[in-house]
Amino acid sequence: MRKEEETYLSGNLTAMIDVVFQLIIFFVCTVSMQDDSVNARIQLAMAPHGVELTAKNPLQVIIDVDSRGRIYVGNSWVEAGVLKAMLKKSIADAHQAVPVIIRGDAKTAHKDIKRVMDVCTEAGLWKLEFSAYKERG
């Protein structure tokens, strides 16, 4: 075997591998952030016979109600009056009824859910949706 055949061309892959790992870590971290607009501490009730949720409506308004009856929209605590104004503005902007999803904690008293439902009714929304777990991960 001649000597020149045994010489290999080698590129320095270290920088590329560094960048690839940085990209992997970036995507892993950002994927889990997409659901941060809801209150993660709310433990929904189980509804194994509901229809599995596939698509999200961009107009939908998600209202969280925690076990102590506090109302959150977009992970921010809001008063019932503010919620009503927000819903009215959403309806005015969309020029149609917006889908409202109530994410109530399993332990929330019904009177706190009723408060939210009454606000929706006063804003002119009669069709509501309750969010629940079909399967727990």
Place this chain on the structure above:
Amino acid sequence: MAARKKRGGTFTAGELNLTAMIDVAFQLLSFFIITSRPMDVLTNLDVSRPAPDKTVTADQEQPMIRIAVFTDGYQINDKNVTWATLANLMVKLAEMSKTQTIVISSVGDAPHESLIRVIDLCAQNGLKNVSVMSL
């Protein structure tokens, strides 16, 4: 890219040592496998609030089933029932008609879970017209 020996017994230059990178890759892989858990599958249960419907007059009223949710039990058409009885009755009622209106009323102190359980029972039996009221 295994190291190759020359005839003389020395190694050629230009090799990349991947051991450290593979170690880190396996560490990351194990970390993500251990920390990840399956996603929760969510469902949205449609309900309506009873609205004054001007198109329905008193003599045209649809038959409806009234279910009441209390902190310690359930009622169907003002009759106390256990959960098992309620589930059986709903199967029979759904066989008669799936379009009939179910009005679920709940007391203020009942947990939201009880209401969801009844709505889920309606979904299980294919009953779509569910209204929620409060007692």
